[in-house]
Structures are given as C-alpha cells and as structure tokens.
Amino acid sequence: MSLKRRQFLFLSSLGTLGTGVLGWTLTRQNNQVANIADSTVIAATPPQNELLLRFASVADTGTGAKGQYAVAEAMNFYHQRNPYDLVVLAGDNIYNDGEIEKIGAVFERPYANLLSQDVKFHACLGNHDIRTENGNPQIKYPGFNMQGRYYTFRRDAVQFFALDTNRNADWKNQVIWLEQELSRSDAPWKVVFGHDPFYSSGHYGVSQSLIKRFVPLFKKYNVQLYINGHDHHYERTSAIEGTTYLTTGSGAGVRPTGRSKWTEYSAERLAFAAYDVYPDRIEVNTMGTDKKIFDKGVIKFKSV
CATH class of the missing domain: 1.20.5 (Single alpha-helices involved in coiled-coils or other helix-helix interfaces)
Incomplete structure (x- = not known):
C-alpha cells in the first residue's frame, strides 16, 4: 500500500x-x-420514603389499673426508639363515669413520661365520659386538647377530625360540620377518629347507623383511616370503600373478638398502634405489652 x-x-x-x-x-x-x-x-x-408524621392511638384507657400502666410502658418503650409527639385518645378516658377528679390517676400519672416530653394527646368522648356533666369537664381539660365535642386539627400532611359518636350527639349539625371541613381540607391524608366502631368483630359489632351517616362522606372526600375504641380488642380491617377501620380499644383491658370477611388482623391483646405517615402510604405498627410488634399493615395513598 x-x-x-x-x-x-x-x-x-x-x-x-x-x-x-x-x-x-x-x-x-x-x-x-x-x-x-x-x-x-x-x-x-417529596421522596416516597420521607417520613412526614408519626403518631400513636389508644382507647378505653382510663382505669388507672395494671393493664393501663403496662400499655403506657410499651408506649414509652416505642417512643424512645421511634419518637412521636401526638397520641389519638379515642374515648372512655375516665372510668367508670367520667369523673374529672380522677384525671391524675387515669391520665397524668400513667402517661407522665410522654407528657413530660411534650407528647400531645387529642381526645374524644366515650360513653363512660359523658356520665358526668355530659363530658364537659373533659372538654375543658387542657391535657385532652379538645376544641369541642367534635373538632379538627392539622399536623403536617395529615388532617384529623374528632367525632362525638355518643347516642346524645348533635348528629345533624355534626354531619354538616364534617362535610364542610372535609370539603375545604387540602390535606393529602385525612384521619377521622371517634369512640364507637363502624366495623368490629367484637362485642359491639357493625354499626349500621354510623355507616349510613358517615361512610358516604368518607368515600366522597377520601378519608383513608378511621380510628376507634369501645370494643376492647385490636382490629385492623382491609380498605372498605377506600377507608381502613382500626380498633385500638385494648388500652387497659381486653374482651374476646373474632374475625370478619374484612378483617386483616384481630387480637385479644393489650396494645396500642403507631402510624408512620409517608407521601404514598401509612405504615401501621401495633405493639403489645411484651414490647413486640405483633401486627404490621400498610394503608396506601389513593388520590380522589
């Protein structure tokens, strides 16, 4: 070449x-x-693994007895490892008759460690709470952070709505109020709590009256979670028309429970539930008095 x-x-x-x-x-x-x-x-x-809020729930607590202290100790244990600063207290806060003079024995002493670390409890009224002055002393008690018989507050990406589910509740105005508040809320996550269960496999079972009043609103405005007590067990449902129903009524004592077609997990155990809120999901971790997690669930975010 x-x-x-x-x-x-x-x-x-x-x-x-x-x-x-x-x-x-x-x-x-x-x-x-x-x-x-x-x-x-x-x-x-926001990254999908970014923790937006952590809170806990417990109900039917106000006995001042051994079971309540055991659950409170588990709540302290969890808080030390997974800090939270909000607890939903879903009624029957003072047994047997809602006597506010018992507040030290049934609230301030059992949860002293959490209260000293600025953990805020937001309560609603249970059937035992209204036996004294229709629950008004509890509404006025600063430690329960109630703004009325039903009220709303927002924490980060979550808006909470507290209901009065007692038989003497102001049903007409409360339903109107809830729809107004839900319609104007721009919170990605909407959590409603009240004392009575909508869906339960325990003693009180299913409440058709609550379902009729509120489930259409839950569906219309995308309420992802309802928390209650009254039945003294733990139960987590699958999503029912978009809403998960969670009973945490074993904050001081337990009663037998079963399972229903919509039950994801149920247990006759003293317990409380903790919730990790992310942009795309809520992770539920439920702890017993042995300080071990016995139920883990996920509530997936679903936009309207």
Missing part, C-alpha cells in the same frame, strides 16, 4: 473517531441536561 493511501486511511479513521467522540460528548451533555431537568422535577415532589 502506498504512503498516500495509508495516510488517507489514517486521517479518515481520525475523522471517524473525532465524530464518535464529539457525538459521545454531545450525548453525555444532553443526558446531563436531561438529568438536571429530571432531578429538578423529582426535587419538587
């Missing part, structure tokens, strides 16, 4: 190589630009 021919091939290969390098450089730069654009979009949306 002549020198000129070899020179031509060599220069041609350099040209091809240069084109390849240039193409690779431009592609890399374009990818970097695309990645920067993508990362900007991702940064605008």
